[in-house]
Amino acid sequence: LLVQAKVHYHKWDISYKFKSPDCYKKLAVTINGQTPGPTINAQQGDTIVVRVKNSLLTENVAIHWHGIRQIGTPWFDGTEGVTQCPIVAGDTFVYRFVVDRAGTYLYHAHYGMQRSAGLYGLIRVAVPDGVVEPFAYDYDRSIILNDWWHNSAYEQATGLASIPFVWVGEPQSLLINGRGKFNCSLAGPTAVCNATNPECSPYVLTVVPGKTYRLRIASITSLSALNFEIEGHNMTVVEADGHYVKPFVIKNLNIYSGETYSVLFTADRDPSRNYWLAVNVISRKPETPTGTAVLNYYPNHPRKSPPTSPPVGPLWNDTAYRFNQSYAIRSHPDHVHPPPLTSDRMIILLNTQNRVDGYTRWSLNNVSFNMPHTPYLIALKENLRHVFDQRPAPETYDYRNYDIYSVPKNHNATTGTSIYRLDFNSTVDVILQNANMIDPNKSETHPWHLHGHDFWVLGYGPGKFDPEVQPKEYNLVDPIMKNTVSLHSYGWTAIRFRADNPGAWAFHCHIESHFFMGMGIVFEEGVDRVGELPTSIMGCGDSKSLRRP
Ligand SMILES: O=C1O[C@H]([C@@H](O)CO)C(O)=C1O
Incomplete structure (x- = not known):
């Protein structure tokens, strides 16, 4: 039987937009008006074609397909200065590459510090028809984590390249699927910060009691190492960077920028309430509040706040804790x-x-x-x-x-x-x-x-x-x-x-x-x-x- 690989065509327009992902209004680099950008969904062996129009007016761009090996197409890796010239303002550039292995991957800007301005998204590659993964679940969902600053990537880059040195400092917010919550009472008098802006209402993951979920979790932070926790629910790690893992159970996941994981969890707790999804900064002294989203047990109201306070994660400076989770990751015995x-x-x-x-x-x-x-x-x-x-x-x-x-x-x-x-x-x-x-x-x-x-x-x-x-x-x-x-x-x-x-x-x-x-x-x-x-x-x-x- 000959299976025809599919070609997926995407047309992306890259432009600056005013966005309020954490309620605080700032300029963000968007794809078709969105940050995070659209998820690329494909099946192993498919070809992805992305026609990128640079509408940033005065800024170049390049997009890296993180985790895709670009076998035979090294020129489409999207790394400015290494594999290509930047796509200049007003130009259109066509990336064309094969996603040759199932798994969870990322894409993001790879030019100067542009990634910090919001150009990022997920690539989800499914197994070929008839191939069975070494674990089972009822539903498949995505979580993309990021850290967020209110000053611009230009201001940051200029500070880093100045004497005296100006460090970027800790992020103002942590975002889950592009949403966070800055405390607007801390915003300066000229800032536009609106706590009731729907753009910054928390992400809600609705689950059906008794069902098992695969969560594809990716971190694209500019600085922060994060710890991700689903309040009251253990997770079983099954995939890391597109490779199957010997399943191991954790209370919370340490995830570093550029990593992706799939975890399984079952909605088997008291179904009469909602729970927190929480991210906390680890390995640097946290100055950023916990990032939260809502795990909504159907049929509770999705906006019903959990009755508890969000998990605070492990101690930020517990290096042994992080080493131990690193040691625990082994290949799946059949893979x-x-x-x-x-x-x-x-x-x-x-x-x-x-x-x-x-x-x-x-x-x-x-x-x-x-x-x-x-x-x-x-x-x-x-x-x-x-x-x-x-x-x-x-x-x-x-x-x-x-x-x-x-x-x-x-x-x-x-x-x-x-x-x-x-x-x-x-x-x-x-x-x-x-x-x-x-x-x-x-x-x-x-x-x-x-x-x-x-x-x-x-x-x-x-x-x-x-x-x-x-x-x-x-x-x-x-x-x-x-x-x-x-x-x-x-x-x-x-x-x-x-x-x-x-x-x-x-x-x-x-x-x-x-x-x-x-x-x-x-x-x-x-x-x-x-x-x-x-x-x-x-x-x-x-x-x-x-x-x-
Ligand atoms: O490159 C860095 O600079 C700061 C600090 O060392 C000086 O402010 C920091 O934490 C970095 O990672």
């Missing part, structure tokens, strides 16, 4: 993709906060990433060698002598444009090593996202990674595959992947401001195998002359 038992290369990346010429930056092995504005993919394929530093980026750091628990002895670093060139089809290990920041007694959590691949998560641990010791404890039996993984405070995380997808791929901290401040690198593999680049990705920097109509 293990065993990793190669050895690797060809080990890259160790020390993550530090630094100063470069007085600016506050983040670095890997003392190099802070500076994106050239001729995209790497074009520079590599067309052999434009002057576009970026051709010397290899640093492979490791002085791990024998570096004290990860102290403020750096010398916090000065340099900026760089060099990349990591990988042998095609080789197996690569990357060790992320966390450390103390410039201020004493401070090491934050960083969610790292790899484009173009899934990786095996071989291990996490507190303290310093020693290449002679920790690899002996890797999980080579049933490690989960992911595209985003957390690096915990003062800890290390080890991942392994096959460099089998020709292209140029970003690997970076998913905290919007941290990537902006240089916390990322680029991998290249098999670029000689990349087919002819579409000229639609060209036109900026040194690719100007390459763009043909």
Whole structure:
């Protein structure tokens, strides 16, 4: 039987609109007038075509399809500066790619700090007809989590790139499916804040007593690590970043920016009342109120407030709690993709906060990433060698002598444009090593996202990674595959992947401001195998002359 893969056509108009997702009116980047944008629904093997019209008037845009590997279409990854030139104001750009694996994914802006302005949404890919998932449920629902600021992404970016440095600070609100609640009495005299605006009425998830729900939960926060809890209901985790998980039961879920999970829960509590869905900030000292939505037991009134106060989540600084949930995630026994038992290369990346010429930056092995504005993919394929530093980026750091628990002895670093060139089809290990920041007694959590691949998560641990010791404890039996993984405070995380997808791929901290401040690198593999680049990705920097109509 030949099953015809479908092609889904979407027409998106990107524009600024006044929005009040948390009751406070501000400018947001919207898709067809909405933030979050429309959900893309498809089936494994389908093709997605998105015709993006940039109607921002004075601002460029690019859209990344987060978790979609872009096999054979590295030019449609949507990463400005790496895989394409920005889509300039007034232009239309067509993305076309295959969603080759069922699961829950995201899309979002990948240009400057634009994502923080509201351009984001979900991609839900169903299994092929006749394929049965390793768990059962009655209904399938989505939850997209975000953090929200009242100043603009421009103001934030300018502060981060200024001397003196102006940090973005904690978000004003946490949003569940694009809705939050700011306390309007705290809004300044010139602000427009209306607590009864229907745009900021809480999201309501209505459930039928006795039924089991699959919740696809995604976090697209700009800064915050979150903890998600359904008051009074345990959850069973079954999927992470598009891979089936050995089911495990939790009271609440730690979710880092760029991660997606599916959890199951059954509406089996006292049906005479409603309950809270709650998100709380973890791993940074919370200054943002709990984000809430309503779990509405049918037939109670959806606006009937739960009689309790919302869950407050775990202690924000309980690092052991977060490590333990990370350790608990294993591949589903019937869906293990065993990793190669050895690797060809080990890259160790020390993550530090630094100063470069007085600016506050983040670095890997003392190099802070500076994106050239001729995209790497074009520079590599067309052999434009002057576009970026051709010397290899640093492979490791002085791990024998570096004290990860102290403020750096010398916090000065340099900026760089060099990349990591990988042998095609080789197996690569990357060790992320966390450390103390410039201020004493401070090491934050960083969610790292790899484009173009899934990786095996071989291990996490507190303290310093020693290449002679920790690899002996890797999980080579049933490690989960992911595209985003957390690096915990003062800890290390080890991942392994096959460099089998020709292209140029970003690997970076998913905290919007941290990537902006240089916390990322680029991998290249098999670029000689990349087919002819579409000229639609060209036109900026040194690719100007390459763009043909
Ligand atoms: O990059 C950052 O800067 C601040 C702080 O270190 C200085 O204000 C913070 O928490 C970051 O993650």
